[in-house]
Amino acid sequence: MSGDAGSIPDATAEAPAMAGGGSQPILNVEDLRVTFSRHGRVVHAVNGLNYHVYPGRTLAIIGESGSGKSVSVRALMGLLPPSAHIEGSARLDGTELVGLDEKSWRAVRGQQIAMVFQDPASSLNPTMSIGAQLIEAIRMHSPIKRGEAAEKAIELLKLVRMPSPEKRVKQYPHQLSGGMRQRVVIAIALSSDPKLLIADEATTALDVTTQAQIMELLADIQERLGMAVIMISHDLGLAACYAHKVLVMYAGKAVEYAQTRTLFSNVRMPYTKALLDAIPQLTTPAHAQLTVVGGHPPDLASLPEGCSFRPRCPNATEQCGAEPPLEEHEPEHSYACWHPAASGGSLAGTKEEPR
Ligand code: SF4
Numbered sequence: 001m002s003g004d005a006g007s008i009p010d011a012t013a014e015a016p017a018m019a020g021g022g023s024q025p026i027l028n029v030e031d032l033r034v035t036f037s038r039h040g041r042v043v044h045a046v047n048g049l050n051y052h053v054y055p056g057r058t059l060a061i062i063g064e065s066g067s068g069k070s071v072s073v074r075a076l077m078g079l080l081p082p083s084a085h086i087e088g089s090a091r092l093d094g095t096e097l098v099g100l101d102e103k104s105w106r107a108v109r110g111q112q113i114a115m116v117f118q119d120p121a122s123s124l125n126p127t128m129s130i131g132a133q134l135i136e137a138i139r140m141h142s143p144i145k146r147g148e149a150a151e152k153a154i155e156l157l158k159l160v161r162m163p164s165p166e167k168r169v170k171q172y173p174h175q176l177s178g179g180m181r182q183r184v185v186i187a188i189a190l191s192s193d194p195k196l197l198i199a200d201e202a203t204t205a206l207d208v209t210t211q212a213q214i215m216e217l218l219a220d221i222q223e224r225l226g227m228a229v230i231m232i233s234h235d236l237g238l239a240a241c242y243a244h245k246v247l248v249m250y251a252g253k254a255v256e257y258a259q260t261r262t263l264f265s266n267v268r269m270p271y272t273k274a275l276l277d278a279i280p281q282l283t284t285p286a287h288a289q290l291t292v293v294g295g296h297p298p299d300l301a302s303l304p305e306g307c308s309f310r311p312r313c314p315n316a317t318e319q320c321g322a323e324p325p326l327e328e329h330e331p332e333h334s335y336a337c338w339h340p341a342a343s344g345g346s347l348a349g350t351k352e353e354p355r
Pocket residue numbers: 269270271307308309310311313314315316317320324336337338339340
């Protein structure tokens with residue numbers, strides 16, 4: 001991926017020949033469903049998700065809070081509570097993840113799939129030095145001697161462009177800035193050379209400058225290592241800059257799915273359009289009221305009949321009482337809507353312009 005800030009990655013070649021890459025998806029998700037049973041209510045958090053991710057490519061999963069995006073990727077990591085019931089299929093490089101027992105998870109989680117969470121402070125142990133945490137992570141995945149692991153720890157810190165890595169390994173998390181802590185978390189995630197890295201709102205807690213630096217870093221590392229990346233975000237501008245494909249989720253379902261350039265040059269699903277319209281623009285006058293997506297996301301334990309976006313949608317008609325299927329209406333562009341927005345909706349609402 002090109003890492004230029006302010007550019008949309010070239011998503012035209014979906015299956016790149018990259019280091020460690022190939023022409024086959026590394027991850028295939030088919031009809032993934034997650035429900036939670038609570039106090040006699042069944043919450044349908046993920047309702048039949050389908051997507052694939054290629055090595056060396058980034059898929060952004062976008063949506064409001066409660067759309068099911070984080071639950072869907074936590075299912076891939078075996079990180080959901082026992083109350084979760086998971087159905088469907090998620091195959092990582094041929095290994096079926098749905099239904100794995102805890103022993104099998106240990107060979108996958110943190111090794112083949114690694115995850116970077118939103119808050120680096122809570123991902124790190126405040127009582128251990130950065131070096132000790134890295135060495136522990138390295139030795140968990142490969143039985144190497146401590147001295148060798150210490151050298152690898154410094155290499156990993158260099159990989160994530162940590163300034164003065166020899167000094168940082170002796171420091172504790174509270175002695176580092178938020179951006180540096182997130183670099184350490186990424187270094188720990190990379191310590192097992194994962195095939196898939198999941199970044200769950202990984203830059204949300206950071207200031208805009210540090211956010212851009214971390215995203216550039218992830219893009220650069222991905223290009224060098226050929227990893228697949230899933231980025232979970234509510235930020236369409238970030239997805240426009242760094243993802244090759246975008247999947248928009250609403251009420252646990254994919255409602256629009258396309259190559260990044262295709263999606264942002266021709267938004268069709270009214271929900272995606274509403275998300276775009278809610279992004280403040282440089283031309284927005286100071287003190288002007290910001291646009292918001294009207295209404296509220298539906299109760300996942302009591303979804304409305306038909307299209308779940310119907311109560312909030314300006315285009316809704318009676319036909320929307322029947323659920324629209326997610327179909328490929330245009331090449332590499334699927335959306336679930338009976339009355340899509342006019343063709344040609346563009347990136348106007350996002351922070352960045354295409355190259
Ligand atoms: S199917 Fe109907 S309610 Fe749903 S997004 Fe399309 S127009 Fe709106």
